[in-house]
Amino acid sequence: MRKSLSILLLIMILSLLSLAGCGDRVTGGSGEDGKIKIIAAHNQTSPENPYQYGMKEFKRVAEEKSNGNIEVEVHAGTLGTSESELVQKLKLGGADVVLVSPGFMSKTGIKEIDLFAMPYVFESYDHWEKVVDGKVGDKVAKMINKKSDNDFKLLGYWSAGVRHYYGKKPLHSIEDIEGMKLRTQTSGAIADYWEATGAVPTAVAWGELYQALQQGVVDASENSYPYFVQQNHHKTENGKYITETAHDYTTRFLLINGNKFDSYTEEQQDVIMEAAQAAVEKERKVVKKQEEEYKQKAIEDGAEVNQIDRQPFIELAKPIQNQRAKEINTMDLLKQIRELK
Structure with missing residues (x-):
């Protein structure tokens, strides 16, 4: 009986160690020191693409403002060159922050996003920015979060020119x-x-x-x-x-897994939002310059x-x-x- 209990105890310990190891491998998980790692991905492979400049700015600000408490790993097309792959990884934990288009987002069941993809709905950059940075943009952000059951939380609106x-x-x-x-x-x-x-x-x-x-x-x-x-x-x-x-x-959505975001500390959330805003400004600036x-x-x-x-x-x-x-x-x-x- 004692031998059986010892074996059972050993199995339980090994199982717990195995689960702990898996937890370390899940992106965005917190370590014992409270640090987190964020996997940020987009589908463009060129290092000169505006997406890459925006993601690198997100990484820079998040790591600097958190004093190393947040690590960001940027993937340019290496986690998938299709948006469907990236969104699937966002849902399952293979990525924490991704960039997607309205056309793809509408395929996830949030049909209202089509509004931002229709030809000639915007007449200038100034008009576009008034929309996405104002009340309409706020309403769409809340809609994305609610209709996705918190799978998607909008961090910011990017442009693809x-x-x-x-x-x-x-x-x-x-x-x-x-x-x-x-x-x-x-x-x-x-x-x-x-x-x-x-x-x-x-x-x-x-x-x-x-x-x-x-x-x-x-x-x-x-x-x-x-x-x-x-x-x-x-x-x-x-x-x-x-x-x-x-x-x-064009409009692009910078998304984070809302459930994972909610699991971060308030300080970490503030840093992520600050980094996201810096990335928005950087990416838009690069797009206009590159055009x-x-x-x-x-x-x-x-x-x-x-x-x-x-x-x-x-x-x-x-x-x-x-x-x-x-x-x-x-x-x-x-x-x-x-x-x-």
Whole structure:
């Protein structure tokens, strides 16, 4: 009997040690000294991408302000190059802070986020910042937290620049896009919009887009200068004509696992929020700076840039915005966004 009890006790001790070891390996877990480690990840692989600058600023401020009590490990595309991978890791503890787009967030069941992704919902950076940094942004942040059951807590709004058309020919009017295979989302309000222009929305993975443009799988794509120029899309046969449609002042969500955030001390939470705000300011500044730099680089590399009358594009977008806002019950928010112009 004594021998059996000894064996049972040994098994219990080993089990507890095993669990403790697992706890140390879980990201964001607190050690015995109260220190925490945060895994921060985004899906872009270029070290020059604005996301990386923002995440490095988050790391710098969090570690400095906490006097080493918080360690941040930044992953640029190494934990996954798709947003679905990153969000899954955020839920399961494989990552603590991630960056995702409205298009993906809406797929998690928070349909209201589509409001920030619709073409021409924002008319300038100033307009966009008034929205995300004001009451509308606060409402959306609370919505994300509530509808995700605290899986997602918003730390800040980042930008991925202003998206423009680039393709095998320039656009001089809205009619010029008729019949073109455009790499963009193939469902939702974004796809509806491009279909309304006459384009054919076509799905191509970001990592395969250079080849798709080069080989004529698609006739055109759309993105902001820092992103498509860093990938040399402007050097392909179907990417060298850039028309500044400015159809999307993009929004990106910097998220932390809300349940894990709640487990941190109040002092740690304050430091994380301070680091997040510093990262917001840094990332936005880098985006705006890189937009000018990479536009100039594209021109120097032989790309041709032209302006276009955007009003027909804007007018086409309004009924699609209205329809989608009604479907996701955000007409009040859309009205508030329009009033801030």
